[in-house]
Amino acid sequence: MNLVDIVFYFFAVIIVASAAVVVLSKNIMYSAFSLLFTFFGVAGIYVLLNADFIAVTQLMIYIGGILVLIIFGVMLTTKITGLEMKTGITGKAQYAIGGLSTLVLGGTLIYVFNSTSWFKSPSVPTTSTVEAIGASLLTNYLLPFEAASVLLLLAMIGAALIARRK
């Protein structure tokens, strides 16, 4: 077990544990805060994969933007409505079904990951990926890139619409 492996498992444990808290915690505040660790762990894995751009994006947008918004939203809602933000208690049957299907799906996926010969791309020099991503977005992936802009505009319109009183 070399250093990279140790770092990987470190982040992996953070991700899985914090994600479990997100799902299982009955207090939404706790869930929101644990989500912070999940995002952080994922960013760590990106760094391990030499995906510098995505790692930074992950930190800035998900942690710096989205998560903060979520936490603010939860806190403000509690303040304004005086409602305690807690999820309902789920029954044992649900736990059983959920646990079983998670186990089966997880087992299948682990089996598949181990037994599959994945596509191996030719090794790339470990320089910054920002330039290559930028070039791709404006050449080979121009259309998806532009389509994404329409998608985001739509999402904004929708959000404004939902937020509007009337």
Place this chain on the structure above:
Amino acid sequence: MNPEQLKILGSSFLGDLLKSVNLFYPETALVVTFLLAILVDLFTRNRPSCKMSGYVSLIGFFVTAIFLCNSPQGMSFAGTYAVDAFSIFFKWIVLITSFVIIVFSFFSKELFGEERQMGEYYTLIVGMTFGMFLLSGATNLILIYLAIETMSMSSYILAGYTKEIKRASEASLKYVIYGATSSGIMIYGISLLFGLTGSLNLSGINAYLAGNNVNHITLLISGIMIIAGIGYKISAVPFHFWTPDVYEGAPVTITAYLSVASKAAGFAILIRLLNSAFTIHAAGDTINTAWSVMKNVDWTMIIAVLSVLSMTLGNFVAVWQTNVKRLLAYSSIAHAGYILMGVAVMNYTGVSAIMIYLAIYMFMNLGAFFVVMIIANHIDSEDLEDYQGIGYRSPWLGVAMTIFMVSLTGLPPTAGFIGKLYVFTAVLNSGMYWLAVIGVLNSVVSLYYYVKVFRNMFLRGAEKANQPIELSLTVKVILIALIIPNIALGIWFGGLVNWANASAAMILK
């Protein structure tokens, strides 16, 4: 990447880009319409229920149609987007449906009853149309995903547009959560497929699969996950759970829209995915050649299973429904099952049968929903019980609904018969007799609940005849315009069949 490499990449891309722009006029027109509709809405903001951006959208659709008529064909945007006869056929279906839906909306009391800002409504429909256009031509997994998201994002909001109605906002929320999960599953499948083949373009995937040995189970899992994402769009069982709730909660116009246009776009991408990525293509392929599937993944069986499940569950549950919108929701699930039979055939005859079916399904389903909307405008109910005597109160609505119901059942001389005929023939020709038998049995079951609508309208409640429902001339004209294709395509279907046959082939590179 050094500047020299960038330069080469840029110059090689420039030619492709110029070619691509030529192929991209209809979509460009849609984006321009989308922006214009927002702008116009800004100027008419202080007048609620203003239809101005609706008219702008209609004009935009018209311009799009003109571009679509003259559209050249080819591969564009570095192989991410195919403009071929196949996608153009589906774009027509999407465009006509969008146009009709906006026209329908003008008559909706549900939408115009309250003082409501309607600008975003049209904007979102145009945006959704754009998404579906992209979906019918997308040949790149990223673009497929984005197109589905564009479509979904608009439909989430549209489904809850009447947000003061609890039923609608609840439906919208469920739709968002369900849709997010589905697209999560789908993108997981996409990432598996990318991991297997190292390509996002369908042609690249196809080439890799043809030339290399890949793990069978992994391919199957990734395929099923992607199909789950598409299956949710076409509301195929078991990915259909959102359908009844959303169909019931959403405004009728949006229900109609979801049941026709997004279903058509979903089928377009399902067929393209199976054909372009997972089957071997030889040079001498003709329209009757069966596609030979790669890596022994039994896609036929997967699709056939989904088809049987959809037909059976859709029809058997529809029998018990008392709300007409919910009934039509299950009926649309059942129809997805019939159309999936055509996909299961996995040859071009099946594809052309699907296209015929979808074109016809568009007219009959839109017609049925329009009648539901007009009736709801007058009696404020979508309950089957309240339909009693409608045939006497307004013979127009009664007769029109009967024709649409007969067409949906698939009885001659309506268009629905022709659609079913071609699908069943394709299935029989491929030798899947058991599937055809199940399909026919299901059609028989469907007769029961379609007739129930008819029965309530004409055989019950004759005493209500003294409360006539008066329809405006425009509504009558729209009804006639919807009835005509339902009858005419049952008689002169040669043109449609020829067009579908000519459009069944896809560009693969």
Place this chain on the structure above:
Amino acid sequence: MTPENLLNIAILITLLPLLSFLINIFFGKKLGKVSSYIGTTIMGIDLILAVTVFVSKVFNTWSEYLVQNADKSLTYLASDAMVQLKYNWFSFGRLNVQVGIGIDNLAAIMLVVVTLISFLVHLFSTEYMAGDKRFPRFYAYLGIFTFSMLGIVIANNFLFMYSFWELVGLSSYLLIGFWYEKDSASNAAKKAFLTNRIGDLGFFSGIMILFFTYGTFMYDEIFGKMATGLIPFDSGTMLTVAGILVFMGAVGKSAQFPLHVWLPDAMEGPTPVSALIHAATMVAAGVYLVAKVFPMLTADALLVVAYTGAITAFIAATIALTQNDFKKVLAYSTVSQLGYMIMSIGVGSYMTGFFHLLTHAWFKAALFLGSGSVIHQMHHSAHHFHDHHTDPQDIRNMGGLRKTMPWTYATFLFATMAISGVPLTSGFLSKDGILAGTMAFGNLTGHWLIPIIGFSAAAMTAFYMFRLTIVSFHGDFKTKIAEHTSENKFVIVFPLVLLVVLSLWFWYSPNPFDANAGWFAHKLAAPKTAVPANLQWDFLLTEEQKTAYAEKTSKAAEAKANIKEALPATAEGTELHKEAVAPEANQGAKEAAATESKAVGELGHQENDLAKASEHKAEEVKTEAHTTETAAVKEEHKTGEAAVAAHGATTHEAGNAHAEAGTHGGGHYVNKFAEEMHHFHVPAMILSLIIAGCGIGFSFLMYQFKLFNPDALANSLRPLYNLSYNKWYFDEIYQATIIAFTVGFGKVLAIFDNKVIDGIVNLTGWFTKLVGHITAIFDNVVIDGLVNLLAKVTSLFGAMIRKVQTGRVQSYVAFVIIAIIMLVYFLK
């Protein structure tokens, strides 16, 4: 005019009445009285267009012409026989279903007949139907009826023919039952509809037989393939059956025996409708159909057609003798005359049959509209006196109308003369032709019964028609209602005058005693039969057809002889082979096995070779025989094809020849029948004149001069009189047989249900009880357990299905995940 234009106009002619229908059905309420002007104007335009088509089709030559559009879905064909358009409707597998329209001379003439009568009826009804509360609806129905009738006329395939055929049935149902408040009217409408369905059932079966044999609905293709010798199921009988089945459609629609019962009842409809439906159009559709399918009728089928027509003509004429209702007399007279036409086509006298359809359309429409004129006045008059007991349609209440309604009288009288066959009328020309045809047929085949019936029906026709005229128009007013009548307005009188003028001879032939001198006979020669010669009346075949057939037969015989010749050679070869191979080889093998091998073996080999050679030779002979046979068959086919080509293209020529033969009195005839007909022309004319004169004279003596007392005559012939007066008891017979049988069968089923089924049920119940007792213990322990289990499972399943659609999005998501897992494991 190019063929395209001609066909486009024909389509326009057909669609215009539909437009009238749409306008009147959708905007009728707002239009009110205006709807009649719209309808009438549209029909006026339609008439002008129809005349244009008629003139340009019939009096022009149409050279061979063929245009196909780019994708070959649309084909225009033109020849002198028929200008037509074929449209590839759809293809399904190998089957390419075509539809289209076609105008031949028959259709061109029929177009004028339908549009003119329809126009006049539209015009007439503006006055006659004025004040009816569903006035616009009436015009709408007239429109849809005319549309469907024109559709029958311009169809060039069985599919269109049948569709419009049914549409005619439907629209006539609407028109007959127009006054549906009257029970009698709605019953009559139902009766007409149902009776027609019986005929249509046969028609449909006939079409299906043809379609499965020939794979097409097109007339010309069916007849063409038939002429090459392809017949249904390779059986002449089946061809006859197909012909008779198709003819059944005509039996229903043209009110032929035994399905004629609906027509007299249909007089419950408004009188203009009677004129439209029961004089000129709908009932003529049957005759038109028989004329269209004439080429495919075998000798046997034609004989059935002829006898059906003859029987109908006779029965209906006898019934008409004693009826007292003005319209009923006309109704039976129509049935009788339709029988005439059918009979005429049945005996092979195609032209005269259709000619009679044309002439009859005019004068019968005049008679019906005349009756409408009378009834209209009688109604008004009765209304004036507040008299609701006197039947305004009963001729015994009329009398003397000659004085109050001079125009109606004059036109009615002339039309009566025409139907009775008085010289200088068109009726004389056509009737004479028919009688000559029947006599020729009688002479050629020995079926003399047909001409005898024909002549007796002619006598009766003259008698009852003059009876009708004399009783209602001559003499004194029998009631004050009759006295109070007055002449109708122009819109009612004008159609009468026009129709009567059209019933003069000079429109059709310059010679008032010979129809063959006119254009009609030139333009409407019988089409050549497509039926194989051995199934056809010998005398209907043309010389060339006969030679072709003879050649064909001799070729076939030759081929057979060749095969026979080849057979012995083959046999010889086989024997040689046997001789050589079997013993020698055996022996050779033995000997070789014994001692010296090689020499003998060689010998054996040699012998073997010899045998093989002989075998080879035999095979050659065989092959040769085959070749000869194939050649013969091929040639046969060629001849057949030539026949097809000739079939369409030379109709015109044949017509010319026929006409020549007729006018120049001798020389070359198309076939034996034409020759015979020519011989019988003069005798038939003289005989028919005498007979018509007798009928008329008798009528005058009895009703005008009262030399005989009709009642006394009726008394002395009481059984016959009753038979006639009660319409041969057809309705009663049907009531007592078919209807009673149906009802009885239902009752039997009910009894069966009560006794047998109940018995079985009871028995089962008893048995079950027994078994139940025996298995009571078992039941309690095991079955109950199982049933409970099943119920539990079912309800669990139901709950599951219900639970699946919980409305909780969390569970939806969970189900999707589970579904994916299951799919993966199911399909791996």
